[in-house]
Amino acid sequence: MPRWIPDEPGEEAALLDALGIRSTDELFADVPKKARIGRLGVGAGREEPQVVAEIDKLLDRNKPLSKFANFLGGRIAARYAPAAVDAIVARGEFYTAYTPYQPEASQGMLRTLFEFQSLWVELSGMDLANASLYDGATASGEALLLCRRVHEGRRFLIPASLPWEEKSVLANYASGPGLEIGEIPYDERTGRLDLGFVRAEVGKGDVFGVLADVPNGFGHLDEGVPELKSILGEVPLVVVADPLALTVLEPPGNYGADVVVGEGQGFGIAPSFGGPLLGLFGCRKEHARSAPGRIVGASVDVDGSPAFALTLQTREQHIRRSRATSNICTNQSLMALAFVVYASVVGPRGLAALQTSLAEKARTLASALGSIDGLAAPRFEAPYLGDFTIELQRGDAAAFLDRLRRRKILGGHPLRDPRPGAVPSPERLLVSATEAVGEREILKYAKAARAAVDARGGAP
Amino acid sequence: MTFRQARWDEPNLWDLAPERSREAPPTIPGVPESMRRKEALRWPELSELEVVRHYTRLSQMNFGIDTSAYPLGSCTMKYNPKVSELLARRKGAAEMHPDQPEATAQGALEIVWRLERILQKVTGLPEVSLQAAAGAHGEYAALLMVRAYFRDRGELAQRTEVLLPDTAHGTNPASAAMAGFTTREIASKEGCVDLAALRAAVSDRTACFMLTNPNTAGLFESDILEIAETVHAAGGTLYYDGANLNAILGITHPGRMGFDVAHLNLHKTFATPHGGGGPGAGVLAAGEKLAPYLPVPRVVKVGRKFRLDYDRPKSIGKIKSAYGNFGLDLRAYAFALSHGEEGLKHVARRAVLNSNYLAQKLGAYLPRPFRPLVKHEFLLSGAPLKERGVRTLDLAKRLLDEGVHAPTVYFPSLVEESLMIELPETESKRELDAFVAAFDRAVHDTPEHLRDAPRNLAVRRIDEVRAAREPLLSWKDLRARTAKVEAPTPVAPPP
Numbered sequence: 001m002p003r004w005i006p007d008e009p010g011e012e013a014a015l016l017d018a019l020g021i022r023s024t025d026e027l028f029a030d031v032p033k034k035a036r037i038g039r040l041g042v043g044a045g046r047e048e049p050q051v052v053a054e055i056d057k058l059l060d061r062n063k064p065l066s067k068f069a070n071f072l073g074g075r076i077a078a079r080y081a082p083a084a085v086d087a088i089v090a091r092g093e094f095y096t097a098y099t100p101y102q103p104e105a106s107q108g109m110l111r112t113l114f115e116f117q118s119l120w121v122e123l124s125g126m127d128l129a130n131a132s133l134y135d136g137a138t139a140s141g142e143a144l145l146l147c148r149r150v151h152e153g154r155r156f157l158i159p160a161s162l163p164w165e166e167k168s169v170l171a172n173y174a175s176g177p178g179l180e181i182g183e184i185p186y187d188e189r190t191g192r193l194d195l196g197f198v199r200a201e202v203g204k205g206d207v208f209g210v211l212a213d214v215p216n217g218f219g220h221l222d223e224g225v226p227e228l229k230s231i232l233g234e235v236p237l238v239v240v241a242d243p244l245a246l247t248v249l250e251p252p253g254n255y256g257a258d259v260v261v262g263e264g265q266g267f268g269i270a271p272s273f274g275g276p277l278l279g280l281f282g283c284r285k286e287h288a289r290s291a292p293g294r295i296v297g298a299s300v301d302v303d304g305s306p307a308f309a310l311t312l313q314t315r316e317q318h319i320r321r322s323r324a325t326s327n328i329c330t331n332q333s334l335m336a337l338a339f340v341v342y343a344s345v346v347g348p349r350g351l352a353a354l355q356t357s358l359a360e361k362a363r364t365l366a367s368a369l370g371s372i373d374g375l376a377a378p379r380f381e382a383p384y385l386g387d388f389t390i391e392l393q394r395g396d397a398a399a400f401l402d403r404l405r406r407r408k409i410l411g412g413h414p415l416r417d418p419r420p421g422a423v424p425s426p427e428r429l430l431v432s433a434t435e436a437v438g439e440r441e442i443l444k445y446a447k448a449a450r451a452a453v454d455a456r457g458g459a460p
Numbered sequence: 461m462t463f464r465q466a467r468w469d470e471p472n473l474w475d476l477a478p479e480r481s482r483e484a485p486p487t488i489p490g491v492p493e494s495m496r497r498k499e500a501l502r503w504p505e506l507s508e509l510e511v512v513r514h515y516t517r518l519s520q521m522n523f524g525i526d527t528s529a530y531p532l533g534s535c536t537m538k539y540n541p542k543v544s545e546l547l548a549r550r551k552g553a554a555e556m557h558p559d560q561p562e563a564t565a566q567g568a569l570e571i572v573w574r575l576e577r578i579l580q581k582v583t584g585l586p587e588v589s590l591q592a593a594a595g596a597h598g599e600y601a602a603l604l605m606v607r608a609y610f611r612d613r614g615e616l617a618q619r620t621e622v623l624l625p626d627t628a629h630g631t632n633p634a635s636a637a638m639a640g641f642t643t644r645e646i647a648s649k650e651g652c653v654d655l656a657a658l659r660a661a662v663s664d665r666t667a668c669f670m671l672t673n674p675n676t677a678g679l680f681e682s683d684i685l686e687i688a689e690t691v692h693a694a695g696g697t698l699y700y701d702g703a704n705l706n707a708i709l710g711i712t713h714p715g716r717m718g719f720d721v722a723h724l725n726l727h728k729t730f731a732t733p734h735g736g737g738g739p740g741a742g743v744l745a746a747g748e749k750l751a752p753y754l755p756v757p758r759v760v761k762v763g764r765k766f767r768l769d770y771d772r773p774k775s776i777g778k779i780k781s782a783y784g785n786f787g788l789d790l791r792a793y794a795f796a797l798s799h800g801e802e803g804l805k806h807v808a809r810r811a812v813l814n815s816n817y818l819a820q821k822l823g824a825y826l827p828r829p830f831r832p833l834v835k836h837e838f839l840l841s842g843a844p845l846k847e848r849g850v851r852t853l854d855l856a857k858r859l860l861d862e863g864v865h866a867p868t869v870y871f872p873s874l875v876e877e878s879l880m881i882e883l884p885e886t887e888s889k890r891e892l893d894a895f896v897a898a899f900d901r902a903v904h905d906t907p908e909h910l911r912d913a914p915r916n917l918a919v920r921r922i923d924e925v926r927a928a929r930e931p932l933l934s935w936k937d938l939r940a941r942t943a944k945v946e947a948p949t950p951v952a953p954p955p
Contacts (some may be wrong), residue, residue: 107918121934137778172779299924303920348482
């Protein structure tokens with residue numbers, strides 16, 4: 001029995017005595033006999049050293065990123081977080097707290113969330129931000145629903161180049177209210193969205209929102225995105241943006257975005273095999289009462305001292321129930337804390353310098369891979385920052401990655417939808433220049449990639 | 461001894477350093493002019509120490525389980541074991557990318573697979589997915605599964621209604637609405653589902669009945685088997701909201717009670733920290749009828765290897781990027797492994813023992829609605845306080861001054877001025893008695909003091925109405941307000 005359940009001698013007996021009962025069995029008299037179960041069959045408990053040993057044994061079967069020259073990235077980044085971030089996140093006052101329902105007892109977290117909201121406002125160019133959502137994909141889903149609340153129509157347009165996982169999440173968010181998703185085709189040479197298609201679709205009058213991503217699902221920048229709003233007019237524009245990219249790119253609010261969402265994991269949050277992540281969500285002031293999730297506002301206490309509290313709560317499920325803007329109860333407060341501490345420790349100049357350095361590495365990588373026969377690198381003629389797409393002109397991506405892995409290289413991830421029955425797609429990989437790689441790793445990648453392309457067809 | 465929370469006159473982060481001119485960030489070759497940032501990000505340049513001090517001070521103005529008893533009903537605020545924190549920070553856990561090849565992530569996949577096996581047993585439902593990021597996310601995914609199930613049966617056009625008791629958490633109706641259903645609340649009788657009302661409400665329009673058991677009044681729905689029969693006879697599905705599972709661990713489970721699908725909150729029953737409002741971690745468990753619709757991928761064991769399986773043609777697809785909140789799954793696995801069979805059963809027994817003990821003690825101060833035997837939590841009504849000109853809210857604020865968190869207040873709404881109290885199994889009798897003593901002092905304090913509370917915290921009572929009426933939601937709003945205040949008032953031209 002773990003010592004986490006108090007068992008001072010006589011303690012349980014005293015509790016039972018106070019209730020005038022002999023056994024805790026009597027406390028379950030209201031559970032009908034026919035509903036009772038026997039053994040769970042989960043095995044015996046273990047002491048702490050055994051638990052640590054057992055889990056360490058399992059974790060040793062993982063090969064963490066640091067064991068490789070790592071070129072895996074995309075929406076989830078493998079980035080170094082200064083030790084100060086975890087030192088703050090690991091404070092019990094923060095991580096063992098619940099949602100700040102009692103604001104007077106929770107000023108620390110409320111102020112942190114207010115600062116977090118402020119940071120996303122500055123990065124995105126929006127008027128307001130919420131206190132976070134589960135991840136970037138679900139933030140896009142919530143953005144879709146916001147668009148429908150503020151604009152009539154049945155169709156929502158998304159790039160055909162969006163990662164398949166995000167498409168699938170969006171399809172789920174659209175399915176409840178019976179909405180349709182349309183995919184905007186892209187130019188095969190540049191990966192740019194077909195603005196003519198968007199114009200034609202919007203012209204039909206049934207589009208209630210359009211989503212575009214910066215960088216796009218291929219890692220590239222699409223010069224057409226800043227022009228979208230002029231085509232859309234009143235139709236809301238959602239931009240999915242990477243927070244680090246926004247330290248060097250124009251805030252989407254400056255080119256007319258109505259909602260800006262993103263994945264915030266790269267700021268101080270370990271990838272942890274995919275979670276917890278951090279959904280970023282900001283929108284224009286006129287959409288404030290349609291926004292999903294918790295929002296922190298500044299106020300004062302009875303003495304007039306600055307104080308913070310959850311606000312605009314009449315949008316939320318605990319008050320509005322089935323008419324709430326979202327079912328969000330839990331968000332990602334602790335991850336929001338990591339995000340704002342990371343950005344503040346690294347600072348605006350440090351962040352822009354980091355993005356600049358990753359972009360420089362990516363260019364070195366692209367030129368090293370670009371000379372390999374049988375590999376289009378980058379696949380698209382379009383600008384990029386730290387990530388870009390390569391395409392294998394022969395052989396398949398899985399075998400290519402396997403060969404690299406045997407040389408201790410994580411060479412990126414395939415962009416195809418892995419579900420059987422998915423539309424076949426070209427053998428494309430998203431590759432990322434990560435902080436952990438230098439010129440040596442880049443040359444190693446290029447050499448291994450050349451060998452892997454040449455070895456196609458043979459047994460891996 | 462009087463409790464005093466730290467009270468730092470800590471400025472906002474941006475007020476710690478003067479604003480500087482913001483030159484454009486470095487130009488990256490190839491980035492088109494239309495997309496280039498023209499002005500650097502507006503955010504202060506601070507030293508690492510300044511940042512660390514700022515957030516350390518803020519942390520000292522925050523209650524957590526580590527600082528205070530947290531009797532927040534329905535939130536199951538139990539101790540978050542430190543060993544879980546240690547393990548989640550190992551390189552083999554934290555430094556893993558979700559797109560790594562399966563061969564390099566066998567340990568992570570095995571942990572997920574093992575935890576899913578444990579949760580199958582705990583829920584009595586044969587298939588489990590850990591993809592959901594939180595409880596409400598699990599509810600939503602489950603209702604999308606229900607939707608897909610009825611679509612396959614050609615009944616979707618007809619089965620448009622989700623039924624729920626009036627004690628349901630707000631997330632239930634909100635999730636149902638997001639999944640495209642209309643909702644209908646069934647009035648409770650003595651704090652439990654009124655079987656007659658349910659029988660009258662079910663029909664061939666019923667897609668699902670969502671139920672929390674024990675419910676939010678802290679009562680076990682003893683008619684559960686009849687409830688399940690009623691819903692199933694009408695062709696509907698039965699959904700288990702696992703927010704309150706802590707009370708029945710190893711006693712009964714959703715499968716035995718007749719539920720078709722369930723969500724659990726790992727951040728409640730399995731002690732993963734709630735982080736001041738998240739991250740959570742939701743578990744989706746499904747019976748045979750709905751299991752084919754669970755999100756992909758599923759973690760499977762093939763021979764001795766663990767794989768992500770995407771070949772589930774009926775699956776609703778993805779509900780979140782990556783697989784789930786692995787960092788929390790790992791913590792929950794450490795919790796389950798530590799407790800084992802006897803430990804998990806003991807969790808429920810001690811949690812319910814604590815709750816009944818506290819209910820008996822506090823029942824001396826305020827009336828307790830419904831029957832006396834409760835499970836993980838119980839309700840009190842603060843209605844009699846009104847005779848003294850105070851409300852439940854005042855009592856809640858006054859408890860904060862004792863250095864304990866307040867209970868959940870004004871929910872569920874079927875009890876006037878309700879307080880919902882839960883102190884789970886990790887609280888000792890000493891802590892329970894200390895809470896009773898704090899409650900005693902609070903409830904006997906003068907109406908003036910009660911209305912004036914809290915006085916011992918970083919701030920006093922907050923004007924929440926003003927926050928909503930004139931929303932100030934960011935630094936940008938604060939700057940705009942300052943500019944407005946400082947702008948010279950235009951002088952009217954002489955007539």
